[in-house]
Amino acid sequence: MDFHDTQFLYRLTADFTVVIHFAFVMFVLLGQILITVGAFAGWNWVRNFKFRIIHLASILFVVFESVAGIVCPLTTLEKWLREQAGQTSYQGDFIANWVHDMLFFQADPWVFTVCYSLFGLFVLITFFVAPPRRKLKVQTAEEV
Template structure:
């Protein structure tokens, strides 16, 4: 039972991390210092997708599932198992990736514009 709880908690943390990768740049508009944390999260998130870096959360979930007597995630990984075909159709993977990248870039552009505006206010 505790392994099942750990596996489920890992899924929640994984989903929260993905949410932060997508929307954390907007949080940085209010909490300016978090932009570096968001940049690191984006680098990690995109690295797992583009380069194929293994995510330790997926390993933790698989370990807990195995100990709890459940099957591991398929080799395709967390996103493919929990999101692709469930939240969005399988044929839209590239579109979803492009939208996520656009949201991240938009949040960073907004962050830069806000920083620039704030610097101008300090000068005047």
């Protein structure tokens, strides 16, 4: 593999990292929308214990990063991959460029910390207002 093939792989991996990052953000945002709507609509699946724990842990991770001043590992990885690809600015394909622009916009860091914290608080409140439920194991006659 020559130098240009390696750069292409780094760029492709950076683009893939942005898509994964976007999927994570959409999981947190759309997940909360569906949980909220589902709680009022009586959808049982939004009370799935594993889903709700993963969802809560996801936003708490983001809040922790923001409060601690830690740059997201996916952002760090993407920047490193772009450097390895020889890119100084974002130069991916259309989808990756669009996803990147949706994820990263300019504001003071405190704005993001407040937004993440308020959203995390909303998720936590929803966790108690519409609590997740564990599936009960049904015992068979042989187990009794």
